[in-house]
């Protein structure tokens with residue numbers, strides 16, 4: 001039974017890496033999308049801090065009045081998610097020194113991500129607040145969610161140390177989720193040690209024990 005989006009572990013260290021992890025790409029099993037509809041997307045957006053509760057109520061009303069906008073928002077977010085995944089894969093170095101991504105696909109994804117962000121920036125407004133002037137993304141209720149996520153995607157790509165984005169190692173039995181390694185020495189290998197790391201270790205131990213046991217006569 002797949003986890004509900006409200007229970008999905010947030011291990012990415014940045015909202016848009018958690019976004020990438022909402023699609024379980026599965027090693028062999030069929031993919032599962034935790035953002036199955038616009039209401040999942042809305043709940044997830046509040047959970048990761050993309051929206052406040054009050055803003056979510058406004059978005060909910062706008063999407064209720066305009067179902068096509070709700071669908072377009074979901075499509076835009078999934079598109080950003082896919083683009084970011086391709087870009088991140090092209091930057092992540094595997095244990096053998098190669099990358100799991102295709103630079104041509106990543107380049108095309110950057111063009112699409114820039115277009116999403118440009119649309120969001122066109123709808124953004126300069127606003128005065130007590131500390132000065134800031135650029136506020138998401139001023140149109142029906143578009144707040146994709147616009148804020150486009151902003152967050154640019155924030156990750158331009159301000160995070162992308163050499164610290166790692167993938168829970170699939171080849172070693174990990175889940176493939178992405179995370180920003182904020183450990184002091186950059187040595188974090190698993191999305192969550194309590195989950196993937198320990199599961200893989202326990203499996204290896206069982207395999208070693210089995211291998212060492214004499215065959216039954």
Ligand SMILES: [Zn+2]
Nearest residue numbers: 168175191196
């Ligand atoms: Zn994992």
